[in-house]
Amino acid sequence: MEELFQEHLEELRTLGLIGPKHIEIAKRMDRAADELYADEVEFYLRREPNPEGHRKTLGKYGLLGIQVPQANGGLGGDALALALAFERLGQVGMGPVTFLDVQCCLTETILNRWGNKGQKREYLTPAARGKKIIAYCLTEPEAGSDPASLSTEFEEAKDGYRITGTKYLITNGSIADAYIVFAYPKGKREGMSAFLVDRDEKTVKVDMRLKEKVGLFTSDTTLLEFNRAFSPKENLIGESGRGLHVAYTGLLSGRVGIAAGCVGVIEDCLNSATERAKSRVQHGKLIGKHQLIQRRIAAIAEHLETARWPVYAAASWKAKHDLRPDDQELRKLADHRSTIAKVIATRAAWEASDHALQVFGGFGYSILSAPGRHYIDVRATRIYEGADEVLELKIASDVLGKEFEAYK
Numbered sequence: 001m002e003e004l005f006q007e008h009l010e011e012l013r014t015l016g017l018i019g020p021k022h023i024e025i026a027k028r029m030d031r032a033a034d035e036l037y038a039d040e041v042e043f044y045l046r047r048e049p050n051p052e053g054h055r056k057t058l059g060k061y062g063l064l065g066i067q068v069p070q071a072n073g074g075l076g077g078d079a080l081a082l083a084l085a086f087e088r089l090g091q092v093g094m095g096p097v098t099f100l101d102v103q104c105c106l107t108e109t110i111l112n113r114w115g116n117k118g119q120k121r122e123y124l125t126p127a128a129r130g131k132k133i134i135a136y137c138l139t140e141p142e143a144g145s146d147p148a149s150l151s152t153e154f155e156e157a158k159d160g161y162r163i164t165g166t167k168y169l170i171t172n173g174s175i176a177d178a179y180i181v182f183a184y185p186k187g188k189r190e191g192m193s194a195f196l197v198d199r200d201e202k203t204v205k206v207d208m209r210l211k212e213k214v215g216l217f218t219s220d221t222t223l224l225e226f227n228r229a230f231s232p233k234e235n236l237i238g239e240s241g242r243g244l245h246v247a248y249t250g251l252l253s254g255r256v257g258i259a260a261g262c263v264g265v266i267e268d269c270l271n272s273a274t275e276r277a278k279s280r281v282q283h284g285k286l287i288g289k290h291q292l293i294q295r296r297i298a299a300i301a302e303h304l305e306t307a308r309w310p311v312y313a314a315a316s317w318k319a320k321h322d323l324r325p326d327d328q329e330l331r332k333l334a335d336h337r338s339t340i341a342k343v344i345a346t347r348a349a350w351e352a353s354d355h356a357l358q359v360f361g362g363f364g365y366s367i368l369s370a371p372g373r374h375y376i377d378v379r380a381t382r383i384y385e386g387a388d389e390v391l392e393l394k395i396a397s398d399v400l401g402k403e404f405e406a407y408k
Contacts (some may be wrong), residue, residue, distance in 0.1 A: 090264020
């Protein structure tokens, strides 16, 4: 097991914060991360998505259903177990973290909370076992942080619904077996609902794989066109008109996953920069003996501690909320903590990767180096699943009170 991560698991165990289940899942991810690393770097250098590699390796260790109950084919871990697993995976890169975040945090969380028995049998269990990949389809070309701007619509049809619209920046879109799609009733801008839509080449078109991204090359990102795609009545998720509640359930969990992945990024930056500082000689001595390089190393270590504990707090409150999903006070607290954790961890990962890149010098400014790859990948984490600006407004309104909300 990676040394720094192993030491920290032991620290958490000694403090009584984690138990055997947490350690078991973390060890599974450690083995998976070791296997995935070389393949991931190869695909990254080719600037190609690697979702099938993510699916195969993570599925091999049962990690596509970390929080799914064992009765539904998962590992039955809690949110803290998920955070620890994502932390280890983040050391490999945010590409596989993004893949797993959509599968475990967004779609499976939604199905576990809102899905009916049939949906859990037909979608949740196969997803947890790696038999199905499910994509989360909320974002559109003109609707990102503002879901009220969605233009995708549905209309009732015989025995179900027909859905039409364009979804953009959809992770795992080109390999998904099914989609959770958010849409408004035709001609209206209220009453959003959520639907499960099976892949159908006639009505669901993978319009393009987005190759123009600045980073996250191994993450599969697509634009999808739904042209009267059919969703049977039994595939309505939750109640009609409650789509925003369904969407936010996934996003709350997803923010914990992304924040935890960023903690792993910081760990890898610290490992890489430390190794570089102890091995590279400039001006007649190891660069680690230069005080300004030490300042960079110290900053990365500080970022690691600054990010790690808010993530663990958020995951712990999320675990409590999962046991009592109808407790609105717990939901608000978990939501607030996860929002803070994501803002802190994503920003800290961005700054830590910049420090590590600087320690590497010219070689750092290359995707051949781990800091170079992290540097361009973590920038996206400050946008997806809640942009910094939106989340900071959300944090402020949580503190000041609902009457101070900057937007509705």
